[in-house]
Amino acid sequence: MTIRASVTGAFLAAVLSTTAFNGAFAADDTIKVGILHSLSGTMAISETTLKDAMLMLIDEQNKKGGLLGKKLEAVVVDPASDWPLFAEKARELISVDKVSAVFGCWTSVSRKSVLPVFEELNSILFYPVQYEGEESQRNVFYTGAAPNQQAIPAVDYLMENESVERWVLAGTDYVYPRTTNKILEAYLISKGVKPEDIMINYTPFGHSDWQTIVSDIKKFGSAGKKTAVVSTINGDANVPFYKELANQGVKAEDIPVVAFSVGEEELAGLDTGPLVGHLAAWNYFQSVDTPTNAEFIKTWKAYTKNDKRVTNDPMEAHYIGFNMWLKAVEKAGTTDTDAVLDAMIGISVPNLSGGYSTMMPNHHITKPVLIGEIQGDGQFETVWETPGLVVGDEWSDYLPDSKDLISDWRAPMSCGNFNVATGKCGGKGS
Amino acid sequence: MYRILQILFVALCLLISTHVVGSRAADDLGALVDQLGVAKLSDMDERISSLAKTGDAKVIPVLEALGEGELYQRKSDGKVFLVKVQGADLLLIDPVTGMEAGQAPKAAMQKVKVNNAVRRAVRSALGGLTLFSDDTSARLKAAQSMLQTPNADALDAIEAAIATEKDATVRKVLDEARAVTLLLSERSDEEKRQAITLLAKGNGRTGLAVLTSALANADAALKLDIEAAIARIEQTQAFWNAGQNVWYALSLGSVLLLAAIGLAITFGVMGIINMAHGEMVMLGAYTTFLVQEVIRNSYPGLFDWSLAIALPLAFLVTGTVGLAIERGVIRFLYGRPLETLLATWGISLILQQAVRSIFGPTNREVGNPSWMAGAFDLGGLTITWNRLWIIVFALTVFAALLFLLKKTPMGLRMRAVTQNRRMASSMGIRTPFVDALTFALGSGIAGMAGVALSQIDNVSPNLGQGYIIDSFMVVVFGGVGNLWGTLVGAFSLGILNKFLEPYAGAVLGKILVLVLIILFIQKKPRGLFALKGRAVEA
Numbered sequence: 001m002t003i004r005a006s007v008t009g010a011f012l013a014a015v016l017s018t019t020a021f022n023g024a025f026a027a028d029d030t031i032k033v034g035i036l037h038s039l040s041g042t043m044a045i046s047e048t049t050l051k052d053a054m055l056m057l058i059d060e061q062n063k064k065g066g067l068l069g070k071k072l073e074a075v076v077v078d079p080a081s082d083w084p085l086f087a088e089k090a091r092e093l094i095s096v097d098k099v100s101a102v103f104g105c106w107t108s109v110s111r112k113s114v115l116p117v118f119e120e121l122n123s124i125l126f127y128p129v130q131y132e133g134e135e136s137q138r139n140v141f142y143t144g145a146a147p148n149q150q151a152i153p154a155v156d157y158l159m160e161n162e163s164v165e166r167w168v169l170a171g172t173d174y175v176y177p178r179t180t181n182k183i184l185e186a187y188l189i190s191k192g193v194k195p196e197d198i199m200i201n202y203t204p205f206g207h208s209d210w211q212t213i214v215s216d217i218k219k220f221g222s223a224g225k226k227t228a229v230v231s232t233i234n235g236d237a238n239v240p241f242y243k244e245l246a247n248q249g250v251k252a253e254d255i256p257v258v259a260f261s262v263g264e265e266e267l268a269g270l271d272t273g274p275l276v277g278h279l280a281a282w283n284y285f286q287s288v289d290t291p292t293n294a295e296f297i298k299t300w301k302a303y304t305k306n307d308k309r310v311t312n313d314p315m316e317a318h319y320i321g322f323n324m325w326l327k328a329v330e331k332a333g334t335t336d337t338d339a340v341l342d343a344m345i346g347i348s349v350p351n352l353s354g355g356y357s358t359m360m361p362n363h364h365i366t367k368p369v370l371i372g373e374i375q376g377d378g379q380f381e382t383v384w385e386t387p388g389l390v391v392g393d394e395w396s397d398y399l400p401d402s403k404d405l406i407s408d409w410r411a412p413m414s415c416g417n418f419n420v421a422t423g424k425c426g427g428k429g430s
Numbered sequence: 431m432y433r434i435l436q437i438l439f440v441a442l443c444l445l446i447s448t449h450v451v452g453s454r455a456a457d458d459l460g461a462l463v464d465q466l467g468v469a470k471l472s473d474m475d476e477r478i479s480s481l482a483k484t485g486d487a488k489v490i491p492v493l494e495a496l497g498e499g500e501l502y503q504r505k506s507d508g509k510v511f512l513v514k515v516q517g518a519d520l521l522l523i524d525p526v527t528g529m530e531a532g533q534a535p536k537a538a539m540q541k542v543k544v545n546n547a548v549r550r551a552v553r554s555a556l557g558g559l560t561l562f563s564d565d566t567s568a569r570l571k572a573a574q575s576m577l578q579t580p581n582a583d584a585l586d587a588i589e590a591a592i593a594t595e596k597d598a599t600v601r602k603v604l605d606e607a608r609a610v611t612l613l614l615s616e617r618s619d620e621e622k623r624q625a626i627t628l629l630a631k632g633n634g635r636t637g638l639a640v641l642t643s644a645l646a647n648a649d650a651a652l653k654l655d656i657e658a659a660i661a662r663i664e665q666t667q668a669f670w671n672a673g674q675n676v677w678y679a680l681s682l683g684s685v686l687l688l689a690a691i692g693l694a695i696t697f698g699v700m701g702i703i704n705m706a707h708g709e710m711v712m713l714g715a716y717t718t719f720l721v722q723e724v725i726r727n728s729y730p731g732l733f734d735w736s737l738a739i740a741l742p743l744a745f746l747v748t749g750t751v752g753l754a755i756e757r758g759v760i761r762f763l764y765g766r767p768l769e770t771l772l773a774t775w776g777i778s779l780i781l782q783q784a785v786r787s788i789f790g791p792t793n794r795e796v797g798n799p800s801w802m803a804g805a806f807d808l809g810g811l812t813i814t815w816n817r818l819w820i821i822v823f824a825l826t827v828f829a830a831l832l833f834l835l836k837k838t839p840m841g842l843r844m845r846a847v848t849q850n851r852r853m854a855s856s857m858g859i860r861t862p863f864v865d866a867l868t869f870a871l872g873s874g875i876a877g878m879a880g881v882a883l884s885q886i887d888n889v890s891p892n893l894g895q896g897y898i899i900d901s902f903m904v905v906v907f908g909g910v911g912n913l914w915g916t917l918v919g920a921f922s923l924g925i926l927n928k929f930l931e932p933y934a935g936a937v938l939g940k941i942l943v944l945v946l947i948i949l950f951i952q953k954k955p956r957g958l959f960a961l962k963g964r965a966v967e968a
Contacts, residue, residue, distance in 0.1 A: 040783060042892055044791040162546060173937045203936040206896050208887050209685070211678040212931050215812070219667075222635035224643030236896075239793060239888040247805055247814040253550045254578065269793020269888060274803075276499070277546045373545055375499065383471065383545040 030073040031066070031335055033058060034093035036104025036114070036125075041081025042206075046235060046314075047106050049265060050128065051076060053315045054103050056303040057322045067326055068333070075099055083113045090114040094121045100335035101126065101325055103318055108132060108175050115140070122337050126325065128317035130260060130282075132179035136394040136407035136416035139337075141344065142364045143321040144314060145283055146392040147183050151230070153369040154258045154281035155184060157384050158228045159191065162256060166197045166227040168217050173202040177232035180260070184230060186398040197225065207237045210244040218248065221255045229257040238262050242275055252277025252373070264310035267378040275374045283353070283367040284316035285380040290354040310378070316352045323349040324359055345410060355389060362407035362416075364392025459484060463492055463525045466542055467503035467510040474548045482555035490559050492525045497552040502539040510542065554579045561591045566600060573603040577636055580607070582614040610636060613644045623655055630659035638663050670810030675928055681817040683924025684824040687917060688883065689897040690904035691827060692876030694916040696752075698905050699835075699848050700868055702760060703767055705775040707901060708894025709782060710873045713751060714744035714880020715889045716785060719794045734799040737881060744877040751781075752873025756866045764865075778894070786891040796884040816885050823882050827875065832913055834871075844868045848911075907947055909957030918958055923947075 035054045037047035058072045066072055075097045079086040086105065093099045094117070101124040105111040108131050118125050118139040130145040158164040169184060171177025181200055188198060199220050201213060221227035233241055238261070245257065258279040264286050286297065296319065301307055324347045325340070331347070332339035348358040357365045366389040372380030395405035395417070404421040408414075415425035462481050469477050478496075481489050495501045495512045502513045502520060511522040511531060520539055522531040544552075557575035560568045569591075576588060588608045595601045609625035629637040638660065645656050689711060696704040718740040725732050725739075732739070755777055763770045798816060805814040835841035846854040847864045855861045880893070887893060900923075908919025923943065930939040954960070 039791075040786070042895075044786060045793065045890055045892070048791040201935070204940055206892075207936060208896060209678075209682050209927075211681065211814075211817070212675070212928060213936065215674060215678075216932075218635065219671075222639045224639040224641075236793075236888050236890065236892065240886055243798075243816075243886060244814075247803065247816060248812055249805055253546050253553060256546055265792060269795050269890070271795060271797045277549060381541075381543065383543065 030071045031068070031329075032073050032075050032097055032099040034090075034097065034099035034102035034104070035074055035076045036079060036086065036090060036093065036102050037106065038081040038110075039076075039078040042236070043081040043106050043110075046265065049312070050103075050106070050314055050318060052304060053300070053318050054322070056300060057319060059303070060299065061322075061326065067329055068335075079110070083107075083109050086110045087113045087117050090117045090125075091121070094118075094123045099123070100329075100337075101340070103128070103321065105129070106314075111140075124325075124337055124340060126318070126321035128314045128321060130313070132176045133183075133392075133394050133396055134179060134399075134402055136362050136364075136409075138341065138363075138409055138414075138416060140363060141321060141324070141359065142392065142394070143317040143324075145367060145369075146364055146394055147180055147396060148393040149283060149367050149369055149390045150260055150281050151180050151184055152187060153386055153390070154260070154279070154371060155187065155230065157279075157281075157371045158230075158256070158258060161384065162228065163226055164228040164256075165193070165225040166220065166223060167193065167199070168220055168227065168229040169198065169200045169232075170213070170217075170229055171200075171202055171232035172205055172207070172234040172237060174205070174234070177202070177234070180232050181230075183396045183398050190398065203233070203237065205234065205237065207233075208240045210241045211248075214241075214244045214248050214250065217255065218250060227255050229255060231257050231259040232261060233259070234261050235266065238266055239269055242270060242278075245278075246274035252279075258371075263312035263314075264379065265312045267374065268308075268310055270378070272374050272378050273376050276376055278374045279371055279383075280374070280380060281369065281371050282313040282380075283369060284311075284313045284351070285370055285372050285382060286311045287372070287375075287379045287381060288353045288370070290352065292350055292354070293352040296352055320349060320351050320357050320365065324357075324365075341409070342411075357389070360391055361410045362392065362394050363409060364394055366391050459486060459488060460526045463510050464503075464508060466496065466501065467508055467540075471543060471545055471548065474544075475551045478548070478551045478555050482558060485559070487559075488526065488528065490556065491528070493552050493556050493559070496542060496544060497549050497556070499541060499544055501542040503542055504534065505538055505540055511539075513539065550579060554581055554584075558584055558587055561587055562594070566597050569595070569597070570600045570603065573600050573607055577603060577607040577610060580610045580614055580636075580640060582611060582616075585611045585615050585617075606637065610640045613640055619649075619652055622652060626652075626655050626659045630662045638667075666810065673809075674811050675932070676925075677811060677813065677817075679925040679928035680821060680921065681924070682928055683921035684817075684821040685883070685886070686900055686904050686924055687828065687920035688820065688824045688879040690901040690916055690920055691824070691831065691913075692872045692874075692879060693901045693905050694908075694913055695831075695872030695875065696869055697902070698911050698913070698916065699844065700865070700872070701767075701848070701910075702869070703771040703774065704872075705771060705898065706755065706778040706781060707872075707876055708896070708898035709778045710748045710752065710876035710894070711880040711883060711897055712785065712891065712894040713748050713781070714877030715796065715884035715887075715893055716789065716794070716880075717744040717747050717877065718881045718884045719789075719796050719889050722796055733797070734801060736797075737799060737802075737885075740881045741878055744881045745874040748877025748880070749870040749874030752876075753866055753870040755873070756869035760869065761862065761865065778898075782891045782894070789891075791891060794889040796889050798885055802885055820882050820885070827878060828913070828917055831875065835913065840867070903944075903947060906951065907957055909959035912957075912959040915957055915959035922958075 035051050037051040038044050039048055039051060055074055058074045061067065062071050075093060077089040077093060079089045090102065093102055103126045105114060105127050106129050111127055114125065115137055123139060125140045126143055127140055128143050130150050131142065133146045167188060169181045171181055185198060185200070189195065203213065217229060256277065256279055258281060260281060262280050263282060297311055300311055301309055324344060327347050327349060328340050328343040329335055332343040344359050345361050346359065348356045351357040351367065353368055353370070355368060357367055359365055369386045369390055370382050371384040372382050375381050394407050395402040397403050404419050405417050406420060407416045408418065409416065418425050465477055478493065481493065491512065492501070500513055501510060503510050510525060512525055513520040513522055516533065519533045519535055521533055524531045553575045557572040560572040563569055576584060588604060588611055592601065592604050592608060595604055605628065609628045612625045613622060629641060641656050641660050645653065648656055692710060693704065693707045696702050696707060718737065721740040721743060722736045725736050759773050759777065760770060763773060802816040802819055805812050835844065843859050843864050847859060847861050851861055904919045904923060905916055907923065908915030926946065927939060927943050930942050934942055
């Protein structure tokens, strides 16, 4: 009885103190920032980290005095890896919580689900993950890589440095791998690769039995030409895939695998000893040796109170996006959506790999492309990088549907899909 | 007298000259090694081959370290050392003398960059250097690398090695390597023809690759031979591929069996629609993770035993959780399948989120003990050790469970209670006690399955979700209430899946399997092995 009473008492006290805390915050005038990342369900594995990264960035900014003289306040919601719930939660953030900008989404389908909400309620979304392109929306800023900032340079690297002539395009069966592979296939054929030297393979989400596919890859690789695997396999399915590769003795020296969805976070669940030399293409690696990155990693480890936590590419995208938003708000002097949308274009902030990233008129940013090899300690070592920054190309030049489209959100044009052939705004995928 | 003086003089000269040459060689070697530190990745190939050309045995550890990424350059003077990690510092080893050269903090050293091209160069250089080593396993490794990265320049070395080789295994690999290398060289057609005949007998992928590329620039006479050889290898490979497919099917079947066998008790025998079954598997996998974590931190020597230690622990942990679920929730819901379904589904969500909150949402690393890593060749089959052990383990668990249910008094009571609760109760069996134990047993076995599945899958909070549908499918397909049905169901689904996959692809294959099961259940609603008798009606 006494125990129950004291527990109830403690609970009440806790509830009271949180309300008091919130009340104190609400009384003070704050700028609210929405965080829309799944904290439960399948995608929690990747998205929880991004929520923590955003909380850390907001915390750091508040220590520096906030924004426009006000404190920033994070509003965290959990869309639970449920795509329609993303739209509902986005609506809640914008209409009920009145946030000034939202940082969130991971999968393309979740982004597509929230697009109409952001358009209707006229708010701003920062999307931090590499994606398939073929989209440019007025209310969305894409801080992750477009295909030409990740997939195409990776293929170029393999062609030039490993003289690969035969290609396996392996992916999980959903929109990002399918579109990326379509672009890559068109690109490879334009480079003179014969169609019979390209093998495309799709697997379901969470596929765990890779025996047949790995042995198919080995067989495909024994045709006397150097073979490589380009993997758009998503999240969870990667661990059993790499375990099977290691066990069947597929060495990186013979058949290298270059992955677009495998970062430091995914490797943390793996013994990377047998995987040394397999590749990944990103715009950032934790191992990048610059003072800003060292500082970022130190803050991150201190914030999570875990010395083993790793950083990854989408975290850097949020870092860039958040800093761009801060700068744009300062420039506009207000958090009003239209003013910030105008101010964002041309904003340039330091990225973590030692350069500056700029927001382009197509709402994509400039980034360096790095190719890294997996090391025994679960980190990547950069073996190649683009000489300069690459501008994100939203409408791929290699697909017949989109090669005539461009996007420019500056004043006279203000169009996300301007067709240069017909001279009209509004092509495919308006 | 004069003669003696002459001999002395010559000897002295020789001594001096060898000494001078020796120290110059050491200097050269040191300089060559240091050059690795300043070379660009594209120049590394050249540097490695000039190192290999010295033929000095000291080069071997240097190249090995380079391949392993254990070669570092000191930032202050550009000297290159072999290193060993010692806590936060690096222990330096001089590449020329092989002596320890003190310690340095990591910040003062820079790793010599390597990429796949460098690793390939190192592999083939090492192959050439260790071809005449005294150690048989080193020679075998060298021969294999010669086979995998054929290089026409190495032909003479391989032939010299064949002449002195005594070990039959190494000899066989060397012969194959010679044939592969010969095809790339400028030797006579007659010799090439012999090499083609030799390669045609094997079923090696390397042989096939070399033949295919040789086909492109062979003259007409050789072309026919090569084509015949390729056809022959492909024929043998088609045979072995069928065998390989059977193996994959067995392996998938054993994974399905493991995942489903706990459910065969809780759902099959007891009739509880247990949606939390997958989470029991997950808890078993996390127990393995915890055991490995303790072993890594405190008793690294025991790592190979980690699974043996984790098995009983996982059984206890998940058994206890199962017991708690049965006593706390399920016993109030017997005879109300819909409520049981909802309740166990709720429990599964609670367990998932609990694990996510405690261990975090990301994957946890569970390593393979050395006896479960890698693969071996059996004829033309590649058999991975972890899959082999999982098949053995699944069958053992199945046999033990069958024994427990059919041959022990406890098993008799379990069957009695599930078949006719009231009759069993009036015969003096404590039915609630038996219920609780049966559910705990089913959960415990699911936990043990988790230990095995942690070896091939992610250890993440979602682990169980991936198996729950498959498990129900196996149990329903095999026939509810029949252990043999679960065994046959698991293996037939495995075989069906793996034989559809090469033709239909993984995505369509899975859909086809589901469609076939739906059709099958329409025809035989009670599954493959239906229980007969009055118990069914109850």
